Amino acid sequence: MNFTQQLVNGIVLGHAYALIAIGWTVLLGVARLVNFGHGQMYMLGAFVTWYGVSRLGLPYFVAIPLAMLIGVAVGYVMQRVMLQLTLKQDLVSIMIVTLGFGYVLHGAAALFFGSTGQILETPFSVKDIYWGDLWITYQDIAIVIAAILFFAALKYVIDRTRIGRLARMVAEDPQLAQLAGVNVRRVYLGVFAFEGAAVALAAALVAPRTPILTSMGFDEVIITFVVVVLGGIGSVTGSYVAGLALGLFTAFFGAFVSPAYATAAAFAVLIAVLVVRPGGLAVSPGAR
Amino acid sequence: MNHGIKTILLAVLAIAGFFVPTLLGGSGAVYAACVLIAIFAVMSYGLDIVVSDLGEVSLAHTVFFAVGAYTTALLSASAGFGPILSLVGAILIVLLVAAALGFVTLKLREFVFSLVTYAVAVVAATIAQNWEFLGGSDGLRGIPAFEVSWLGFTARNDQELWPVAYLLLIVAIYLVSAFRRSKLGQAAMMVHLNQRLAVTSGVDPQRIRLQVFLVSAPITASAGWLYAYQRAYISADVLETYFLILMLTAVVVMGRRLLLGPLLGVALIQLQEKFFSFGGYVDKIILGSVLIVTLAFLPNGLFGIVSPLRNLFTRRAAPVGKPIPERS
Numbered sequence: 001m002n003f004t005q006q007l008v009n010g011i012v013l014g015h016a017y018a019l020i021a022i023g024w025t026v027l028l029g030v031a032r033l034v035n036f037g038h039g040q041m042y043m044l045g046a047f048v049t050w051y052g053v054s055r056l057g058l059p060y061f062v063a064i065p066l067a068m069l070i071g072v073a074v075g076y077v078m079q080r081v082m083l084q085l086t087l088k089q090d091l092v093s094i095m096i097v098t099l100g101f102g103y104v105l106h107g108a109a110a111l112f113f114g115s116t117g118q119i120l121e122t123p124f125s126v127k128d129i130y131w132g133d134l135w136i137t138y139q140d141i142a143i144v145i146a147a148i149l150f151f152a153a154l155k156y157v158i159d160r161t162r163i164g165r166l167a168r169m170v171a172e173d174p175q176l177a178q179l180a181g182v183n184v185r186r187v188y189l190g191v192f193a194f195e196g197a198a199v200a201l202a203a204a205l206v207a208p209r210t211p212i213l214t215s216m217g218f219d220e221v222i223i224t225f226v227v228v229v230l231g232g233i234g235s236v237t238g239s240y241v242a243g244l245a246l247g248l249f250t251a252f253f254g255a256f257v258s259p260a261y262a263t264a265a266a267f268a269v270l271i272a273v274l275v276v277r278p279g280g281l282a283v284s285p286g287a288r
Numbered sequence: 289m290n291h292g293i294k295t296i297l298l299a300v301l302a303i304a305g306f307f308v309p310t311l312l313g314g315s316g317a318v319y320a321a322c323v324l325i326a327i328f329a330v331m332s333y334g335l336d337i338v339v340s341d342l343g344e345v346s347l348a349h350t351v352f353f354a355v356g357a358y359t360t361a362l363l364s365a366s367a368g369f370g371p372i373l374s375l376v377g378a379i380l381i382v383l384l385v386a387a388a389l390g391f392v393t394l395k396l397r398e399f400v401f402s403l404v405t406y407a408v409a410v411v412a413a414t415i416a417q418n419w420e421f422l423g424g425s426d427g428l429r430g431i432p433a434f435e436v437s438w439l440g441f442t443a444r445n446d447q448e449l450w451p452v453a454y455l456l457l458i459v460a461i462y463l464v465s466a467f468r469r470s471k472l473g474q475a476a477m478m479v480h481l482n483q484r485l486a487v488t489s490g491v492d493p494q495r496i497r498l499q500v501f502l503v504s505a506p507i508t509a510s511a512g513w514l515y516a517y518q519r520a521y522i523s524a525d526v527l528e529t530y531f532l533i534l535m536l537t538a539v540v541v542m543g544r545r546l547l548l549g550p551l552l553g554v555a556l557i558q559l560q561e562k563f564f565s566f567g568g569y570v571d572k573i574i575l576g577s578v579l580i581v582t583l584a585f586l587p588n589g590l591f592g593i594v595s596p597l598r599n600l601f602t603r604r605a606a607p608v609g610k611p612i613p614e615r616s
Contacts, residue, residue, distance in 0.1 A: 034399045034402075034403075036402075036406065081580060081584050082580075082583075082584050084584065085583070085584060091398050091399050092343065092344075092345050092398065092402075093583045093584075093587075095345055095399060095402050096345060096536055096540070096579065096583055097579070097580050097583045097584055099347075099529075099532075099533065099536070099579075100533065100536075100537075100576040100577070100579035100580040100583070101576065101580060102529075102576075103529060103533050103572055103575065103576035103579070104572070104573050104576035104577055104580070106529075106572060107568075107569045107570065107571075107572025107573040107576065108569070108573055110569045110572075111569040111570065111573075218410045218413070219410070221406070221407075221410070222407050222410050222411070225403050225406075225407060226407075229400070229403070260414065260418045261414065261415075261418065263410075263411065263414060264411045264414050264415060267407050267411050270404075270407070271392055271404070274392065274393075274396065274400075274404065275392055
């Protein structure tokens with residue numbers, strides 16, 4: 001349990017957090033939407049991957065797109081159901097509806113997958129690398145690489161492409177975007193489908209690190225929330241940095257103070273920031 | 289309707305409500321269900337004034353419920369306090385917690401406010417599971433029977449606890465209706481519907497929010513107080529999402545700002561779960577779906593479907609303001 005090992009753990013954990021939060025970053029920053037069912041969607045992604053690998057006997061690389069596909073479907077259905085609320089920008093109702101969706105997903109997953117804990121084993125997670133007295137798995141390396149690639153691609157899409165510009169325009173002013181001939185509904189549906197795919201990908205990569213349960217997902221929501229808010233709401237680069245910082249913080253706090261309270265401590269940091277600088281969080285919509 | 293007649297009608301309804309379990313057969317299961325409905329309705333009324341009147345979604349009300357339950361468990365089982373002192377203790381502690389939470393979230397609005405309160409609820413569950421002082425994952429046992437010795441009142445089962453639960457429910461409904469008529473309640477509505485108007489009328493939205501929070505938290509905590517006695521055992525599962533979803537659904541399902549809405553909502557949900565259950569997981573899907581469908585497709589709740597029918601009978605809307613007295 002030396003310093004370097006915790007540093008490595010923190011970096012891996014940080015990339016995992018950033019990856020988990022990416023769907024939310026886009027949702028909030030690009031479309032001004034929230035999703036409290038995010039944690040349960042993460043749980044679903046992990047279980048679909050697990051089901052594909054251990055029950056259907058699919059290779060890991062096929063199970064990941066399968067989980068993402070189901071994530072897209074769930075995201076699409078969610079947004080389809082609350083499209084009217086989204087068009088009215090009724091955030092209060094959207095929050096409660098997504099919370100309800102999370103609850104339904106939990107019930108449905110427990111019904112289908114059973115309520116016992118499972119372990120998601122992948123070809124990477126069983127291979128260890130020892131380097132001196134440092135220890136990591138290939139899965140950890142895959143998480144770091146995937147997170148960096150994903151963030152770079154996302155930054156490129158949002159900043160440089162037509163799709164990114166459309167989504168930002170809708171976030172800035174939905175009515176104006178509609179007048180300009182943008183199909184606002186399609187953008188909202190697309191953003192939610194992206195959120196579903198992104199969180200499923202994160203789950204497929206990150207979930208092998210810990211046992212999975214259908215009742216999980218709450219910690220992931222808190223982590224996501226801390227990353228998104230500390231990173232400056234909706235900022236892609238900010239989320240990456242905040243995720244990394246939070247990962248390091250959690251790793252060291254878990255190692256030197258108490259692992260059980262690591263999430264609580266991360267949240268305490270956030271509360272401190274909110275109390276000291278509440279205005280610093282009001283980033284304009286469509287911010288990068 | 290005449291104010292005097294309305295009061296009498298309400299009083300009759302309140303007295304009749306007490307005999308509902310007897311009318312339903314008076315079996316143990318009926319009393320158990322009725323006591324739980326009363327407790328959960330009181331819990332929901334606390335959230336009702338925040339969601340329906342103030343227009344903010346607090347997801348930390350499960351924490352207030354848990355604070356009420358845990359304080360009661362600690363005071364009654366470890367310190368030997370009676371129910372009345374436990375209630376006072378629970379209300380004092382929850383006021384402290386609500387004030388702290390209200391202070392932290394004072395400047396936050398809408399989704400950031402909800403996110404922080406949701407995070408508070410999740411973190412509270414982690415703390416309750418891990419902190420030895422609160423019994424950790426085993427919870428707290430040995431809560432004595434509900435006994436007020438100077439009144440000679442003891443409640444050992446749900447049937448004997450029913451009068452207490454019903455009284456608590458009536459007090460909570462009265463408080464909510466008094467709140468809606470009070471200056472604070474009206475100021476809260478103004479902050480909800482038109483914040484600029486509120487500010488220009490000399491109403492401080494942040495202060496109103498904090499005050500509404502402080503009114504709301506003890507109501508939900510008192511439900512936790514009775515829940516501790518009813519179960520005689522409290523563990524971290526009082527912080528489960530179930531209670532949050534139950535409260536939110538109860539508040540919105542009938543229609544917002546209906547005085548008896550939360551009670552009827554809780555009653556419907558509990559009846560389904562107790563007497564028409566399809567197993568825990570399917571019940572979860574049902575409860576969550578009711579919440580989703582209500583918000584997405586029935587903005588005025590179930591009552592919103594029925595209320596247009598009333599317009600068939602009363603053609604003219606009631607005049608605004610006081611009726612002008614006729615000249616003699």
